Amino acid sequence: MIEINQVTKHFAGNKRAIDSLDLTIPNGKIVGFLGPNGAGKSTTIKMMTGILPIDEGSITLNGFNIEKQPKEAKKIFGYVPDHPDMFLRLKGIEYLNFIGDIFNVPADIRKERIEALTKQFNIDQALGDYIQTYSHGMRQKIIVTGVLLHDPDIWILDEPLTGLDPKSAYMLKEMMREHADKGNTVFFSSHGLEVVEQLCDIVAIINKGKLLFYGTLDEMRETYQSDQSLEQVFLELTNDE
Known part of the structure; x- marks a missing residue:
């Protein structure tokens, strides 16, 4: 479970990028996070992942405060950023072993998961190549593989399907469903x-840092009749904001 409590974030000129945001992402559900650019x-x-500091309020992941207990919180989530252009000077296999070392994934489990996931995503033949030579879609796949490698309870995915071919996108959606059905948390943003x-x-x-709606699609239809x-x-919701 992710709990965002009265979180506010200011940027230059005292502009509120996030304004008193309250949001709970429960276990066992896939929560889609929507909003215009x-x-x-x-x-x-x-802020949820500890990359940006929180100006006001708090965020907890399975009870761990991301600012007060960052090590404990970061052990239990996997994060796919909106731009997969990182660790470009590492080879694919070096990156995955780096992630495995950080999260103490045992060698036998690591080997098995790397083989299975990279074959599923059709990047197993590219593991010896440098990530900087990968296409955007391949970079996305190697980052997603790294997230799945240590099997975190919480998945935080920022535009995870961007650049994926239809087969890989379908597989990732199936994995998201399976992960949530096991009682875990899946939170992803998407256009x-x-x-x-x-x-x-x-x-x-969300729009202009404020939460406009939170609920199921049925609740949305009922709310807006x-x-x-x-x-x-x-x-309609974002047009007048």
């Missing part, structure tokens, strides 16, 4: 409203 999605995720509508149990919509698609409701 600049709404505060990536800023929120970077793909159809994917969110198809996959998510709960939807959170509408049988419209998620896309139509999303556009």
Whole structure:
């Protein structure tokens, strides 16, 4: 479970990028995080993962405060950033072993998971190549493989399907569903409203740092007394903000 309690983030000029955000992401659910460009999605995720400091409020992951207990909190989540351009000077296998070392994944389990996941994502033949030679989609796959390698309880995914081919995107969506069905937490941001509508149990919509809606799609339709698609409701909610 992820609990975001009255979180505020200021940027230059005292602008509030996030404004008193309250959000709970429960276990056993896939929660989709939606908002137009600049709404505060990536800023929120970077505070959740400890990349950005929190100006006001608190964030806990399975009870661990990300600022007061960063080591404990970071052990239990896997994070896919919105841009997979990192560790470019490492070979694919070096990166995965680096992640395995950080999270103390035993050698036998590590070997088995690397073989299985890289074959599933069709990057097993590229593990000896430097990540800087990878395409965007391959970089996304190696980052996702690193997240799955240590089997964290909480998945925090920022636009995880961007750049993936249809087969890999389908596999990742299936993995997300399986992970949530085991009682774990999956939180992901996306611009793909159809994917969110198809996959998510709960939807959170944010704009200008404020939460506009949080609930199931059925609750959304009931709240707005509408049988419209998620896309139509999303556009109406964010258009006047």
